[in-house]
Amino acid sequence: MSKTQFDRQDVLHKATSLFWRVGYNATSMQALFKVTGLKPGSVYLAFGNKEGLFKESLKFYASASIDKLNKKFKQNQSVEKIICDLLFSFVEEAVQSEYCSCYLVKSQLELDDQPQTKHYIAEYLAAIEKIYVEQLATIYPVEEAQIKAMSIMIHIFGLRVYGYHTQNKQSMLSSLQLGLPWLPWPS
The missing domain is CATH 1.10.10.60 (Homeodomain-like)
Structure with a gap:
């Protein structure tokens, strides 16, 4: 056969x-x-x-996301500027009429009652967070980089979920700026 x-x-x-x-x-x-x-x-x-x-x-999906993130950080810009650009892009995605959040975050929420699958997804999310830690550790002490990376992930999760509830781009941007004041937000 x-x-x-x-x-x-x-x-x-x-x-x-x-x-x-x-x-x-x-x-x-x-x-x-x-x-x-x-x-x-x-x-x-x-x-x-x-x-x-x-x-x-x-x-x-995770491999493509990680590759895209790594390529973004290879650009000749500051780490913090790249993070701002990424967050802006997530807001732009969230205000689209066909918004569908992040596949990993969405699956994590849906399968919260399935520990093995939840753990499998969490490993990919941890790999993404690790990239932020590594990049931020080039300009901050490791402990501070870890805290800042976690804060970024919390804000990304919030954007990914909250994007279903609001189409108000300016409110989301203002919330990011308030929650992550250490980033170099444009005026």
């Missing part, structure tokens, strides 16, 4: 999009077969089950 060949990245992109939009619990295997174009046997052979495909989609 021959194995069906498919573009794994394309399948992960499509599955991630579906899980991200509707959530893990509301995503049926039938919807996954339809969106990916794969037959049930191919999905089960390649990913094991729905949870396996979900975990692979989280890894796919």
Whole structure:
């Protein structure tokens, strides 16, 4: 029996999009077969089950997010300016009509009652926070960098969740400036 060949990245992109939009619990295997174009046997052979495909989609999304964050910090700008730019971009995303938050944050909230999956997601979020710590540690003592990174993550989580409740860009920006006064906000 021959194995069906498919573009794994394309399948992960499509599955991630579906899980991200509707959530893990509301995503049926039938919807996954339809969106990916794969037959049930191919999905089960390649990913094991729905949870396996979900975990692979989280890894796919987290890897892309981490790569994007690392590239951003390689720009020839100050660490603090880059952080401001990132936060501004999150606000811009939050005020879009088709806003869908962050896949990791959204999944963490949805699957709060599933400790193993919650832990799996938390590892990716910790990897993102570690990048902030490492970057901030280039200009602050490590302990202060850790506290500032945690504060950034708390603000990002807040933006990602609160973005569903308000479309008021200026209020979100003002709140960031008030909560993170040590960043070099533009006048």
